[in-house]
Amino acid sequence: MRQTQAFMPTMKEIPSEAQIVSHQLMLRAGLIRKLASGVYEFLPLGYIVLKKVEQIIRAEMNAAGAQELLLPALQPRELWEETGRWEIYGAEMMKVIDRNKRYFGLGPTHEEVITDLVRQEVKSYRQLPVILYQFQTKFRDEIRPRFGIMRGREFIMKDGYSFDKDEAGLNINYQKMAQAYKNIFTRCGFDFRMVQAGSGNIGGNLSHEFMALANTGEEAIYYCDACQVTLKAKESEEAQPATVEKQICSKCQKEMQYSRGIEVGHTFNLGTKYSAKMKATFLDEKGESKPYIMGCYGIGVSRIVAAAIEQSHDDHGIIWPRQISPYQVIVLPLDVTNEPVKVGAEDLYTALKNKGVEVLLDDRDERAGVKFKDADLIGIPVKVIISARGLAESRIEIKLRKTGEVFKLNTEEALSKIKELI
Numbered sequence: 001m002r003q004t005q006a007f008m009p010t011m012k013e014i015p016s017e018a019q020i021v022s023h024q025l026m027l028r029a030g031l032i033r034k035l036a037s038g039v040y041e042f043l044p045l046g047y048i049v050l051k052k053v054e055q056i057i058r059a060e061m062n063a064a065g066a067q068e069l070l071l072p073a074l075q076p077r078e079l080w081e082e083t084g085r086w087e088i089y090g091a092e093m094m095k096v097i098d099r100n101k102r103y104f105g106l107g108p109t110h111e112e113v114i115t116d117l118v119r120q121e122v123k124s125y126r127q128l129p130v131i132l133y134q135f136q137t138k139f140r141d142e143i144r145p146r147f148g149i150m151r152g153r154e155f156i157m158k159d160g161y162s163f164d165k166d167e168a169g170l171n172i173n174y175q176k177m178a179q180a181y182k183n184i185f186t187r188c189g190f191d192f193r194m195v196q197a198g199s200g201n202i203g204g205n206l207s208h209e210f211m212a213l214a215n216t217g218e219e220a221i222y223y224c225d226a227c228q229v230t231l232k233a234k235e236s237e238e239a240q241p242a243t244v245e246k247q248i249c250s251k252c253q254k255e256m257q258y259s260r261g262i263e264v265g266h267t268f269n270l271g272t273k274y275s276a277k278m279k280a281t282f283l284d285e286k287g288e289s290k291p292y293i294m295g296c297y298g299i300g301v302s303r304i305v306a307a308a309i310e311q312s313h314d315d316h317g318i319i320w321p322r323q324i325s326p327y328q329v330i331v332l333p334l335d336v337t338n339e340p341v342k343v344g345a346e347d348l349y350t351a352l353k354n355k356g357v358e359v360l361l362d363d364r365d366e367r368a369g370v371k372f373k374d375a376d377l378i379g380i381p382v383k384v385i386i387s388a389r390g391l392a393e394s395r396i397e398i399k400l401r402k403t404g405e406v407f408k409l410n411t412e413e414a415l416s417k418i419k420e421l422i
């Protein structure tokens with residue numbers, strides 16, 4: 001992509017409405033813009049990252065045996081009344097009325113819809129287990145939408161649901177999903193912990209939260225890495241307390257580490273909470289009618305983008321983990337009015353593109369300082385700098401965004417170095 005043709009508006013000033021660094025940087029780097037409170041637009045650069053996150057999740061979910069589908073956002077009130085959640089979800093659910101005065105909820109989650117689908121199609125234990133998932137826009141009228149897309153009123157979630165004939169089956173699928181989640185968050189470059197937690201509005205008796213460690217996180221956890229023991233500190237959105245209570249590891253008796261965390265994923269053992277209420281049953285081996293044993297598995301796809309920035313940035317901007325970076329390489333001709341510099345950059349850009357490298361070319365007629373600032377702000381991992389002085393010595397400069405490490409190489413060496421780096 002050429003920056004002269006890209007819709008990539010950057011900002012020098014720190015927007016005053018943004019409290020945390022990921023929100024500031026997402027606005028400044030032109031990843032998102034606000035439409036209304038808790039409602040955001042993903043601009044092209046941000047959307048590439050979102051799609052990359054989605055692709056990592058999709059690959060791991062499919063590998064774990066789950067199948068993707070797409071359910072409607074519009075959900076009839078009657079379905080939610082079967083479980084009593086039309087009342088329970090209350091004001092957090094956005095509602096609309098059709099021309100015949102029928103109520104619909106804009107899906108904040110999809111347990112009712114998926115259970116309704118499966119109860120119509122799966123009648124026998126032979127058809128079980130089944131794991132289904134989707135990527136979808138969810139709507140939640142949060143009391144305090146904040147931190148940009150971190151807590152939006154409209155956001156992208158991956159939600160998955162498993163249906164089993166017995167507890168043993170659910171436990172297997174629950175483990176599979178937990179492992180898929182660990183793979184996903186590792187591939188996203190996160191420092192994260194899996195923590196046992198309560199189950200809130202969604203229900204069931206056991207759940208686990210996946211926390212990306214970050215001091216702006218709304219949650220707080222304790223962990224002992226020696227023993228893999230973790231626990232939630234409290235359910236609150238309060239700012240960091242002045243003093244953190246000590247917590248002793250139940251296994252090794254040493255003091256646990258404390259950290260704030262951003263909830264990026266959540267798995268629930270639902271049991272028969274929804275299937276019993278919705279009479280969603282199958283016939284077992286003995287011909288007896290039984291409710292499905294369910295699990296559900298959510299990931300905050302858009303929240304991951306913000307959490308990644310929260311974990312990986314510096315004073316100059318974003319530092320993308322390679323796997324979710326919108327581009328792998330940015331080529332910076334420092335003066336496009338200098339013909340050899342321009343041609344050198346164009347040639348390198350074409351060579352990289354032909355090799356299938358995701359590359360951005362800053363072909364704007366801007367000062368070197370402006371280009372460096374923007375490149376650091378948008379956080380592409382590998383910068384390739386082409387200057388008149390470098391070319392005089394037949395040298396191209398490769399600079400790593402994260403470490404600042406510099407390599408000065410000729411064109412051929414530069415191409416193979418870039419391949420090695422990405």
Ligand SMILES: Nc1ncnc2c1ncn2[C@@H]1O[C@H](COP(=O)(O)OP(=O)(O)OP(=O)(O)O)[C@@H](O)[C@H]1O
Pocket residue numbers: 109140142149150151152153155157200202263264265266298299300301302303
């Ligand atoms: N308002 C929101 N904006 C962005 N992402 C969200 C929002 N609410 C939830 N998510 C993401 O969707 C995932 C699955 O939803 P779930 O219902 O488990 O969330 P939750 O427990 O209500 O989360 P939270 O405690 O942050 O409100 C969460 O783990 C989180 O990553």
Ligand SMILES: [Mg+2]
Pocket residue numbers: none
């Ligand atoms: Mg919530």
Ligand SMILES: [Zn+2]
Pocket residue numbers: 224225226227228229249250251252253254
């Ligand atoms: Zn321990």
